[in-house]
Amino acid sequence: MDDKPAIEVPETLGEEIGGAGKAYFDDVVIDNILDALLELSAAVWTYHDRVNVLETVLAEKGIEVSDAIEAHVPSAEEIARREKERMALVDRVFGAFLRRPTPRGPAPLAQQPSTGDDT
């Protein structure tokens, strides 16, 4: 497998996801904050996950930590445990958006007045 493949693989691709991207709010700062929040959360999870694996691997092996982490294959039980923890983090960070999905707060939609400025 030393030979370079015959088909060239471009380093970068993707007109759709490149550039300034799309905005959904009148104030683009809100779009930016939400993007940052997502990336922050992904980073928090990624570091947390690495520690998870590190601890698991250390317990199992105790040596060659870096290589061992990359080579680790989770068991079905471990996958389930990590998924549960991950979902809990998602719920914690983004629960606010579910808690206050409307400008009037958590009151049931059906009980809200049908007229008036609710924007």
Added chain:
Amino acid sequence: MNRGMIGVTPRPTTLADESYLEFITSFRRLAIQQMFPKVAEHGEIRLAQAMESGALEAEDGHVPLTEIQRIFGENPVTPTFQRFVRTQQEMMWRRTRESFLRDADTLMAWMEEAAAKAPERLHIEPGFTPPEYTRREIHCQPGGYTDDPLGGAVYHYGTKVFYEGFNDQDELHAELVERATPPADGKVARVLDIGCSIGQATTLLKDRFPDAEVWGLDVGEPMIRYAHARALDHGKEVHFKQALAEDTGFESDSFDLVLSYIVFHEVPVQKMREILAETYRVLRPGGSFTIYEFPSNDKGQVSASTRFLVDYDSRNNCEPYSPDFVAADFRGIIAEAGFEVADGPGLSNDFLQSIVATKPA
């Protein structure tokens, strides 16, 4: 680094990539399963209130899409949902491609090795150029299905995230194949999977019909090469061909069963007609065509919230042809091609319609 597989799913090339993408999977689950129902609930209630008060009137029994957009957009959860879904999709593709690009040489060599080992089952015409309409970055995948040599690997992991972890072991494709309707006479000697992408259903069709000659067809060479190498790894003797579904190059009356999974909403309506005519041509009399597809709304079949979602998806997830598909009389167009059209067995994903089109014997 090649970190191997979990079952039939390849792993990203670093643990950090895998963790990041698993986070996206969990987040996507929250956005789609928990947040969209809030968008839908609020919008449907507001729409009903506007209709009841007379502030909004249906035109020919339909609420105009612009009104649905306006009313749904009044709630800030709507742009929040839109922001989140777009961002997670961009994050997913960016990281998935970054991850597999690290291992590009190995991946390319793996596909080339497979091509050398079983060339009789990989059918790529030198000089074939995908027409412009197929070269869209569908679902925002970088390079789409045609222009990224790593597209098969990127698609495979990207769709694992898209399916929120519920198709890690091809469970969804197993259901598609299990519920595919064979011809009434039961004779299945030759099977075709059109728009097969990486051949997940194609190989499972071979499992279901082990004595049949099974073909997967797709316009994307990266998809076909990945599908072929993957099938070889799995020990499945199936053929993969790069061609247009509207111009397959197969002989007339040469297949007993054809399957398509969410293909038609990815092509213009005129191409849909051509694909149906071509499928009719290659099916033998009495042959059956199983179609799983986006919903149709030509007779106002779907809810306002589904219309809102499909419209959003079209404009924000690079589905350029889906609005015209959804508005078209899909079943009528299938019938115009000569097929007898009936409902097929339902799927767990009830968003999709299931149709069986039979070429009269």
